[in-house]
Amino acid sequence: MKMILRWFPDGDDSVTLQQIRQTPGISGVATCLKIPVGEVWPLERLQALRNEVNDAQLEMEVIESVNIHEDIKKGLDARDRYIENYIATLRNLHAVGVKCLCYNFMPVIDWARSDLAFPLEDGSTVMAYRHDEVVKLNPSTMADAMLGKSGGYSLPGWEPERLGQMAADIEFYQDVSVEKYWKNMKYFLDAIVPIAEELDIQMAIHPDDPPWPLYGLPKVITNAENIHEFLALNNSRYNGLTFCTGSLGSSVDNDIPAMLREFGKEGRIHFAHLRNVRHLSPKDFDEAAHLSSCGDLDMFEVVMALCESGFNGYIRPDHGRMIWGEKARPGYGLYDRALGASYLLGLWEAIDILSGRL
Ligand code: CS2
Numbered sequence: 337m338k339m340i341l342r343w344f345p346d347g348d349d350s351v352t353l354q355q356i357r358q359t360p361g362i363s364g365v366a367t368c369l370k371i372p373v374g375e376v377w378p379l380e381r382l383q384a385l386r387n388e389v390n391d392a393q394l395e396m397e398v399i400e401s402v403n404i405h406e407d408i409k410k411g412l413d414a415r416d417r418y419i420e421n422y423i424a425t426l427r428n429l430h431a432v433g434v435k436c437l438c439y440n441f442m443p444v445i446d447w448a449r450s451d452l453a454f455p456l457e458d459g460s461t462v463m464a465y466r467h468d469e470v471v472k473l474n475p476s477t478m479a480d481a482m483l484g485k486s487g488g489y490s491l492p493g494w495e496p497e498r499l500g501q502m503a504a505d506i507e508f509y510q511d512v513s514v515e516k517y518w519k520n521m522k523y524f525l526d527a528i529v530p531i532a533e534e535l536d537i538q539m540a541i542h543p544d545d546p547p548w549p550l551y552g553l554p555k556v557i558t559n560a561e562n563i564h565e566f567l568a569l570n571n572s573r574y575n576g577l578t579f580c581t582g583s584l585g586s587s588v589d590n591d592i593p594a595m596l597r598e599f600g601k602e603g604r605i606h607f608a609h610l611r612n613v614r615h616l617s618p619k620d621f622d623e624a625a626h627l628s629s630c631g632d633l634d635m636f637e638v639v640m641a642l643c644e645s646g647f648n649g650y651i652r653p654d655h656g657r658m659i660w661g662e663k664a665r666p667g668y669g670l671y672d673r674a675l676g677a678s679y680l681l682g683l684w685e686a687i688d689i690l691s692g693r694l
Pocket residue numbers: 400401438439440446447492493542580609654655
C-alpha cells in the first residue's frame with residue numbers, strides 16, 4: 337500500500353511538494369496537467385512534471401484525472417478520434433512511469449455540492465450537500481455558485497471549457513437511457529483496457545458523486561450492483577476502481593466495508609479515496625474529518641476491509657475540512673488531509689501488525 341496526496345501543479349495549489357514530502361508516510365502525489373479535455377497530454381510536459389515531483393523525492397505513479405471527452409460518453413461518431421487521443425495520452429503516461437489512472441464517466445457534471453465552505457460548530461468548514469438546494473438551482477447557476485466560492489482555485493471537474501456546453505449537454509442526455517450509457521462505456525473500455533494492460537496502467541474509475549441521479553443524467557457507478565455490472569463490461573483486472581468512501585458513503589444504502597471486501601478480494605480496487613461523511617438525511621450530507629468519531633462510517637472497518645483483501649494499491653485521504661485558518665482549494669487544504677493521512681496510516685499499521693500476529 338502506498339499513501340499519497342492529491343496535488344495540483346503550475347502554481348494552482350496552496351500546498352507545496354515540500355510540505356507533502358514532510359508529511360510522514362507519504363510516498364507520492366496524485367496529480368494532473370491542465371489540458372483541455374480530449375487533447376493528448378504532451379510527453380514533454382509530463383516529463384517536466386514527473387521531474388518536478390521526483391526532485392521533491394516524491395513519486396508520480398498516479399494521475400487524477402484524465403477526463404473523458406463528452407462525445408465518448410454520448411457515443412457520438414467523433415468518439416473514435418478522442419479515444420485515439422486517450423490512448424496516446426496513456427502511452428505518454430506510461431513513458432513517465434505512471435501506474436494507475438483515476439478517471440470518471442459521469443455525464444456533464446463531475447461532482448456537486450450546495451456549499452463549499454459550510455461552517456461547523458468548531459469553526460472549521462466543510463463541503464456540504466443539500467439535495468433540495470441543488471435541484472432548485474439549474475446546473476449553470478450551481479457552477480457559478482461553486483466557482484464563485486472556490487477562492488480563485490480551479491475546481492477539478494469544473495473546467496471552464498465544459499461549462500458553456502452544460503445546458504445543451506444536459507438536454508442531450510435526457511434521451512440517453514442507462515442501457516445506452518452502459519454501451520458507450522463498454523465501447524470506451526474495450527478500446528482502452530487492452531492498451532492499459534499492455535502498458536501496465538491500472539484504470540481506476542471514480543464513482544458518481546453524489547451517488548444518485550441529478551438533473552435527469554444517467555448515474556451508473558453508485559452501488560454494489562452497478563459496480564458489478566461495470567466490472568463485467570470488461571473482465572480484465574486493469575478495468576478497476578477508485579473506491580471513494582466519501583462518494584459511495586454518501587448513500588446510506590451502501591455497506592462500504594462489505595463493498596470493499598467484495599471488490600478488494602477480486603483485485604479490482606487500485607486506488608482508494610478514504611474519508612468520512614455525516615448523513616443528515618438519505619440525500620443530505622456534510623463531508624467529515626477522517627476519524628470514525630467524526631462521521632457515520634466506521635473507518636476502522638474500512639481500513640480493515642482493505643487490509644484483509646490484500647490491498648496493494650494507492651490510498652489518499654479524500655477531501656479534508658478547512659481548519660486552522662488555512663486558505664486553500666476547497667477540500668484540498670494541507671492540514672486536515674495530513675491529519676487524515678496520519679490517522680489512516682495509524683489504523684493501517686495497527687491492523688497490519690495485529691493481523692500478522694493473530
Ligand atoms: C473529486 C473528483 O474525488 C474527488 O476528489 O473531487 O474531482 C475526482 O477527482 C474525479 O471525479 C475523478 O475523476
